[in-house]
Amino acid sequence: MLTASAILTDGLVYAAYLFIVAIGLTLIFGVMKILNVAHGSFYAFGAYGAATAVGIYTNADWPAAIGFLLMLAMGMAIGLVLGIILERGILRLVYGKDEVIIVLVTYATFLILEDVIVLIWGPQSYAAYQPMVSAGNIEIGELVLSNYDIVLVAIAALLAGLAYWALKFTRYGRLLTTVIFDRETAAAFGVNVTLVYTVTFVIGAMLGALGGAVMAPKIAVTLGIGVEVIVLAFAVVAIGGMGSIEGALVGALIVGICRAAAVHLVPQIELFVIYGVMALVLVVRPYGLFVRAQPRKI
Amino acid sequence: MSHRAIVIRWGLAGLAVATAAVAAQAQPTAPAATPVKLGIVSFLTGPAASPFGIPGRNGAEIVIEALNAGKAPAPFNTVGFAGSKVEAKYVDEAGSAANVVTEFRNLVQRDQVDAVIGYVSSGSCLAVTPVAEELKALTVFYDCGTPRIFEEKARNYVFRVSPHATMDNVAAARYLLAKKKNVTSYSGINQNYAWGQDSWRDFVGAMKVLAPKVTVDKVLFPKLFAGEYGAEVSTLLTSKSQALHTSFYDGDLEGFIYQEQARGLDKRMTIIMTAGEAAIWRLRDKLPDGTIIGARGANGPLARDTEINKWFQKVYTDRYNVPPTYTAYQMAQSLLGLKLAYEKAAKAGGKPNADAIAAAFKGIEYEGPAGQVKMVLGDGHQGITETAYGTYRFNKQKKEPEIVDIVRYPAECVNPPAGIDADKWIAEGMKGAKCN
Numbered sequence: 011m012l013t014a015s016a017i018l019t020d021g022l023v024y025a026a027y028l029f030i031v032a033i034g035l036t037l038i039f040g041v042m043k044i045l046n047v048a049h050g051s052f053y054a055f056g057a058y059g060a061a062t063a064v065g066i067y068t069n070a071d072w073p074a075a076i077g078f079l080l081m082l083a084m085g086m087a088i089g090l091v092l093g094i095i096l097e098r099g100i101l102r103l104v105y106g107k108d109e110v111i112i113v114l115v116t117y118a119t120f121l122i123l124e125d126v127i128v129l130i131w132g133p134q135s136y137a138a139y140q141p142m143v144s145a146g147n148i149e150i151g152e153l154v155l156s157n158y159d160i161v162l163v164a165i166a167a168l169l170a171g172l173a174y175w176a177l178k179f180t181r182y183g184r185l186l187t188t189v190i191f192d193r194e195t196a197a198a199f200g201v202n203v204t205l206v207y208t209v210t211f212v213i214g215a216m217l218g219a220l221g222g223a224v225m226a227p228k229i230a231v232t233l234g235i236g237v238e239v240i241v242l243a244f245a246v247v248a249i250g251g252m253g254s255i256e257g258a259l260v261g262a263l264i265v266g267i268c269r270a271a272a273v274h275l276v277p278q279i280e281l282f283v284i285y286g287v288m289a290l291v292l293v294v295r296p297y298g299l300f301v302r303a304q305p306r307k308i
Numbered sequence: 309m310s311h312r313a314i315v316i317r318w319g320l321a322g323l324a325v326a327t328a329a330v331a332a333q334a335q336p337t338a339p340a341a342t343p344v345k346l347g348i349v350s351f352l353t354g355p356a357a358s359p360f361g362i363p364g365r366n367g368a369e370i371v372i373e374a375l376n377a378g379k380a381p382a383p384f385n386t387v388g389f390a391g392s393k394v395e396a397k398y399v400d401e402a403g404s405a406a407n408v409v410t411e412f413r414n415l416v417q418r419d420q421v422d423a424v425i426g427y428v429s430s431g432s433c434l435a436v437t438p439v440a441e442e443l444k445a446l447t448v449f450y451d452c453g454t455p456r457i458f459e460e461k462a463r464n465y466v467f468r469v470s471p472h473a474t475m476d477n478v479a480a481a482r483y484l485l486a487k488k489k490n491v492t493s494y495s496g497i498n499q500n501y502a503w504g505q506d507s508w509r510d511f512v513g514a515m516k517v518l519a520p521k522v523t524v525d526k527v528l529f530p531k532l533f534a535g536e537y538g539a540e541v542s543t544l545l546t547s548k549s550q551a552l553h554t555s556f557y558d559g560d561l562e563g564f565i566y567q568e569q570a571r572g573l574d575k576r577m578t579i580i581m582t583a584g585e586a587a588i589w590r591l592r593d594k595l596p597d598g599t600i601i602g603a604r605g606a607n608g609p610l611a612r613d614t615e616i617n618k619w620f621q622k623v624y625t626d627r628y629n630v631p632p633t634y635t636a637y638q639m640a641q642s643l644l645g646l647k648l649a650y651e652k653a654a655k656a657g658g659k660p661n662a663d664a665i666a667a668a669f670k671g672i673e674y675e676g677p678a679g680q681v682k683m684v685l686g687d688g689h690q691g692i693t694e695t696a697y698g699t700y701r702f703n704k705q706k707k708e709p710e711i712v713d714i715v716r717y718p719a720e721c722v723n724p725p726a727g728i729d730a731d732k733w734i735a736e737g738m739k740g741a742k743c744n
Contacts, residue, residue: 012546020539027536128353135358135559139566139594147571152546156570159538228567229535230559234354234402238533273539274546277528281500 016153017270023159025266026166030224031239032246032258033169034217040190040253041210043109047116048096049218049243050236051123055092056085056222058127061136061231063223074144081141085223086216092123093215097208105207120236127233135232142227162224166262169217173255186210190253245284249291251298260299264291341392342659344650346372347399347415349426350450350639354402355533355559359586360428360635364451365398367636368425370623371643372396380644381619383674389647390654397421401428405435412436416445423448423665425642428635430454430502433468440466446662446669450642451635453604454502455510455730458686465662467669469645469681469691470638471723473503473555474510474730476582476602476695478722478738481514483600483697483715484551484580491519494551495526495544495577497537499560504529507555507582513734525549533560537567544568549577557583565591574599584700585609586633588709593702601700601711607634607678609711610696620677641676645683645691648674682719684726692719718742 035049063084067077096119104115145157177183188196189206197203221239229235246265250257265284272283279286291299348368351361372394374380378387388394397419399411408427415421423446427433433452440447447466449457453473457466484491496511498504508527515522525547528540541564544552552573556564561581568574574596581587585603588595603610608631611617620640624632632640649669653660660668670688674681681691698711721743724733733739 016542016546017539020542023538024536124353133353133357133362135355135562135590137562137566137590137594139569142566142570145570153542154545154571154573156567158570225535228563230355230562230566232355232358232559234533235535235559238535270539270542273528273530274543277526277543280529281531 012152013274015150017267017274019153019155019159020270020273021263021267022163023266024269025262026159026163027221027225028242028246028262028265029166029259030162030169031218031221032243032250032262033173033255034214034221035240035243036247036250036253036255036258037173037217038211038214039247040255041186042101042207043253044101044116045109045113045244045252046214047113047240048119048123049214050240051120051127052089052092052215052218052236053222053225053239054127054236055088055123056219057138057226057229057231057235058131058136058222059084059088059219060223060226061138062131064138064140064226065136068140074141077144078141081138081226082220082223085219085226089216089219090212092219093212094208096215097211101211120240124233124236133233135230138226138231140227158227165224170255170259177255182209242284245288248298249288251295251301254298254300257298257300341388341390343395344389344392344423345419345421346394346396346646347412347419347421347424347426348396348639349399349401349408349411349415349424349432350635351402351428352398352400356428356557357402359558359561359590359633360451361401363586363633364428364635364639366628367624367632367639368396368398368643370627371620371640374623375643375647381616384644384647386651389650392659399426401426401432405431408432409435409439412439412445412447413443416440416443422446423646423662425450425639425646427452430506433457434502437463437466444662446665448642448646450638451604452503454506456502456506458690459729462687463689465666467645467666467683467689468686469642469676469683471605471692471695471719472685472690472730473507473582473604474724474734475692475719475722476555476604477507477510477553478514478734479695479697479717480553480580480582480600480602481511481518482717482722482743484578485515485519485522486715487600487699487713488551488578491522491550493523493525493547493549494553495524495528495547495549496553497528497530497540497544497564498553498555499532500529501532504532504555508553509731510734511553511582513731514738517734517737530560533558535559535563537564540564541568541571541573544573545571545576552577552579553582554579555582557586561587562591565594565596569594569596583634585711586635588700588711589630589633592709593704595700595702595709597701599700600697602695602697603634604638604695605634605678605693606696606716607637608632609709610698610714611637611678614675614677614679616675617677637676637678641678641681641691644676645669645672645674645681648672680719685723687726692723694719695722 060081063081142158246261250261272280350364351357425448428451430452449468455472498508580600582602584601585608652668653664696716698714703710
């Protein structure tokens with residue numbers, strides 16, 4: 011019983027982390043059909059921005075709640091600026107090119123941004139643990155849960171709800187859905203696809219940076235953190251289906267629960283389990299759980 | 309002859325005399341010594357840069373400067389290497405094993421360095437070793453800990469002054485059992501690659517020999533740079549262990565500490581960090597009091613108060629405003645060992661080649677900032693030193709980290725004798741260990 015509840019809680023926390031990171035990636039792919047490797051950089055920039063914010067609020071001795079909000083705001087503001095610069099400055103120039111070329115462009119951008127991090131923050135790592143420590147913990151039987159992890163799950167749930175509401179019940183969401191469904195037809199009906207692209211990419215960048223910002227208190231904010239994240243996010247998005255937000259949610263839950271179960275029950279296969287699950291899903295459903303095979307346009 | 313021609317003639321003659329005089333002044337009394345070129349490889353970017361790579365690189369910079377100025381303490385106070393200034397080329401270790409090997413080949417074949425000192429990751433060392441042997445390139449590993457380098461095969465051009473990971477884990481087991489006599493079971497969390505696996509294997513082996521009734525509980529091997537350890541912390545919280553062994557380092561160590569502290573794991577079990585010293589100046593009061601700390605040898609706060617250690621501590625702290633951690637020590641020890649070998653080989657006259665330096669390096673003994681080095685394992689290619697463990701506490705009055713209750717272990721107590729593989733030595737009961 012103890013192990014089962016531990017698997018469930020650990021799985022939920024890990025899934026929350028994966029979903030927050032993957033939602034921006036899948037949104038950008040769904041709308042723009044761009045496999046954005048630079049998404050790892052958004053995460054890293056968000057984490058560094060959050061660490062800077064934590065440094066500011068700790069030195070200023072502000073209340074923890076204000077510090078936490080400042081951390082999120084700083085991360086998302088960095089994502090906003092970075093998203094606009096990349097979309098308007100780089101990606102705009104390669105729209106319409108082969109998908110492989112666009113992936114290579116985002117990969118090159120990722121490498122450049124890693125060096126930009128060194129230029130801005132230097133090679134040293136940063137600690138931003140204060141929000142997690144301030145949040146305290148809660149004991150449930152033998153298990154001790156970090157309140158910060160509970161906040162993380164709440165943020166992921168809020169994001170999922172917001173994404174559902176925005177896509178189903180807002181004008182922009184409906185426009186987005188039409189572009190996801192068929193870009194050319196949407197354009198033919200007068201949808202400003204260029205604007206939709208820009209807004210979507212910036213929102214995706216802000217979500218990636220938000221992922222880094224909320225994870226910063228749990229990790230050492232250091233060079234290379236974006237690499238691990240992008241690999242995991244790709245696995246989650248591949249399981250759920252490229253471009254599907256509900257797919258990202260279900261993919262994150264599957265990976266989170268399976269990994270937690272592996273760590274508790276068969277730790278030897280922990281490394282294998284994420285990609286094992288991905289392979290299994292892709293064998294049965296090659297386009298992921300929530301995306302159907304589409305006919306090729308000629 | 310016109311007046312103008314006379315002026316020109318005398319002018320030219322004067323110029324010739326002046327040129328000759330200047331040339332005579334500039335004429336060297338002996339041929340200028342060719343500089344010794346070293347490739348220094350360490351993590352300069354990536355997660356291992358800040359806690360390991362950069363301190364190692366800084367250790368190289370400060371020692372090379374002192375050597376070139378002839379300002380290191382005796383017997384290292386001759387200029388450079390045998391009078392030749394040392395030129396260092398710093399290379400980033402970040403990247404895949406293939407990339408590390410490519411950079412190594414570049415240093416040896418393109419830059420024509422006289423020796424390479426470097427590598428933090430055991431994976432890098434395992435990849436570079438066969439290439440160094442193939443190219444006959446003198447290579448000194450400064451930090452990587454896997455014992456396999458010299459146990460799998462005899463080496464000719466590869467050396468490692470710093471002891472391998474066996475010492476860290478045998479000493480950790482001895483310290484744990486001496487200080488926590490009520491331990492009945494323990495767990496481990498180590499990174500899933502050569503360093504973590506070798507460390508855990510040696511720790512478990514030593515515990516079996518020293519306390520056969522103590523059982524292993526949870527065995528966790530998260531991947532390198534995993535970042536998120538929620539499930540691992542839960543697994544350990546639900547275990548009955550009184551102690552947790554970890555060879556974590558870099559961002560993994562820091563992330564794990566933040567996450568376990570938020571959930572009180574260190575209140576339930578004593579954590580033994582074989583490489584924890586590298587993090588004490590960063591984690592400060594975040595590192596739990598009572599943690600058992602190792603420094604991969606008697607490095608940093610565990611080093612003896614010798615003249616050469618005081619010198620190294622001072623020059624490093626003055627330059628970088630933070631005390632040197634163990635990778636800085638390992639780099640200093642490696643450079644000083646290479647200098648002695650080079651100068652021993654240079655006594656034959658001329659600039660020594662890799663074969664001559666390697667022959668001189670085999671089996672040397674010397675004292676560095678971290679104590680006495682004896683190159684006795686791996687046919688004289690692998691060093692042993694004494695080691696020490698202690699218990700961490702944050703001194704709230706001084707607002708500084710401290711390691712107290714330090715216990716020292718002689719090199720022959722925690723290292724296998726020459727000619728015996730580490731795991732075999734441990735499995736056979738660590739016969740011949742001299743601990744008194």
